Amino acid sequence: MISDFKKLSIVIPAYNEGPTIHFILDRVKAVELPNNIEKELIIVNDCSKDDTEEAILRYQKNNPDLNIQYHKHEVNMGKGAALHTGIAKASGEYTLIQDADLEYDPNEYIDLLKPILNGDADVVYGSRFMGGNPHRILFFWHSIGNKMLTFLSNMLTNLNLTDMETCYKLFRTDMVQNLNLKEKRFGFEPEVTAKIARIPKVRIYEVGISYYGRTFEEGKKINWKDGFRAIYCIVKYNVFSK
Template sequence: MLGFASSLGQLHKAVQVKHMEIKEIAPSQMSTNGVHEQPKTKLPMITVITPAYNEEAIISKNLQRLCDYMERFENDYRWEILIVNDGSKDKTAKLADAFAQERKEVRVIHHAFNRNLGGALRTGFANALGDYIIVMDLDLSYAPEHIETMMKKITDTGADIVVASPYMPGGKNTKVPKFRLLLSKVVNRFMRLTANSDIHTFTSMVRVYRSDFLRQLNLKSNTYSIMPEIIYKSLILRGHVEEIPAHLDWSFQEQAVGRTSSIRIFKGILAGLMSGFIFRPYAFFMFTGFLLLLVSMYLITWIFINTIGIIPELAVGETFFDDRFSRAVAEAFNRRPHSFIVGGVTLIVSLQFLGIGFLSLQNKRYFDELFHINTTNYRNLLNLQLGQNTDKKDDLHA
């Protein structure tokens, strides 16, 4: 009897387990025809951010062009367009809202006042829903076709950032004012040297980012300098930055009647120079210090050689060499006092610049280390919170 009861109990448990397995599978993974199906995974999402400031002349037409282009990605990606109206004083806000009402993929965020490019991008980054974040200039001076090339590059290489670069080999510029183009190339070359990087274009706004990497950077700039700031902080974190050859085409600028550029050229150039200084501040101090040191060494060497040459001219009266050498130095000073003054001053100033250079080098390394540590801690905190949220969801469904 005991053996029979035990067997009956085991059979009852087995039936319960089997019933639970069937119950779990039936609602979620069984189709209407009884065939087992795998749950569908969501497609990755792209957010295209377009800052807008006084763009009433082009906003409707270019948004339509951008939407038409993004529709070709619907089999591979979900997508949205996020317009950041940066305190426009014309009809940009009204036109953007009207366009968003007709397209469910388009959202608009309004700034009550102008916060400049950096502020607009930071707002866009904070509100983007995509796994990939693409920034496009609303004038489409970089054609929408760059999006496909950048997406292919970031997925093929596993990069964190891909920059559309008109200045790398294969890049192209059309109808950009010569003076503006020259200044832009000089500033980007300058930043490339100071950053000690292979990146050709630091100022291009058109890029694609992995959103999880971008949100680690803790961006602060409200101006155009946010573009090199992103690159700078990415390099500190050993981020993987790639470029694609791009075509910067200003042909449509002449047709956009009533449109004013949101980027002030000289402010952009100044921001680029300051960004180059931030990349390697010690290099400027050390270069200046070594240059002044060379000047002072030349003058001091000239003084020494002339002093030695004066010694035989002196009357033989002193027994000791140091007495004759002192008289020779005094005579050299009487003949060329400016050499002593300039040589001494440049030597002192060069040592000061070199000292500041070494201190700034130490400070930069300290900052880089702290930024890296804090970013790592922040990332680990986000991952922990994400894991806790996932556990809570699992408990709710259990």
Template sequence: MADHEKTLSVIIPSYNEGKTICHILTRVLSVLLPFEIKKEIVVVDDGSADETGMLVESFIREHPEVPIKYVVHDINRGKGMAIRTGIKHITGEYVIIQDADLEYDPHDYSLLLPYLHSGEYSVVYGSRFLNRQNRHSYPAFYWGGRLVSFIASLLYGQVLTDEPTCYKMFRSSLLKSIPLDCTGFEFCPEITAKVLKKGYKIKEVAISYTPRSMEDGKKIKWTDGLEAIWVLLKYRIR
């Protein structure tokens, strides 16, 4: 396939994101990617109880020219399961995970893509910690992310500054080749562990970050950090 025909698949796992889902879809659509790479969007509604589904369906009707796939879980099954569902529906050569909130800026796709497009890497992570201008919502989340990254680096022999980052971009063929067990936020440590155990190097690139508070709907908890450490240990031992 010619370079100008390549596609980036954007998986957006969503759970009760009615306040932001249309904003993030608009942001993703507004991004012009390098190398004439196209976009396809896969929204996975993970059993939302708010107006998320209605808003996505309305957005699709208003933008019939845009390749948006909308998949619904009948019950809330967790972010990891939503990502696994999304993987089944992607067709692009590259894929990135995009949270439905507004913490990450889709314009940063263009910072990550060149490393995949060059063929030098198959995995690129966007690091919030490499950009010193970024602020962080809670000290516990900042230091928790640092700790998880340190443990991942220690266990798997590659220095990572931001293992828990949402912005994980892959060659789709690689992501599809890795069997996943995750259902919740443990997607991040599981995919990191399995990619590194396969011998792939993860390229990190500085990205922007605008954190939201618990009051704004942030769902991750400090206990998810403990689970991440356990997952990293589990797959290292296996």
């Protein structure tokens, strides 16, 4: 068991999530982490056009017992850029990525943490495709696209992940902070995977998670252009930018 794991940094990028961000913050707050691990919430507002900032500041004021850091970009830079900001600010021994929407269930932090607490892993990915967990039925071609991107990434990293594009990624903080990350948008996922895979003796685990996906009408932001960018990033960071 790991004894020096005292704080989990949870990085939450947010863009136009004003009406619903309090729901995910409530869920994160309600999670009781094992071994009295403290939660540090790092919310990065990527220049939202709605009342996201007001909603976050209101929540922060009404929950003084919750360790919330709030940062904002003055111009919209993309999800990856928001993650760069949040990761740089993390002070916990481990850092977890949490989307601001309601597609992922914070109650599954416990499952993600198990390989870490057992002393087996440095990095844990939460897979939407491992089975055994609730999974909202949505877009066929999105699921095929995700699996193709994971397959291509695996070919070049020599990993056997089932879900490279997952939001839920848990890193040893010093490892991810030492990466020179460049992708500003959804290219973050293949880039960080390529660079983490090259760390000598890194131990990467994967656990099954639930997925409560959104439609575009409900606020989903990723599109087919991001898929082509992901292919470009997989090749770039595994072949040409080692």
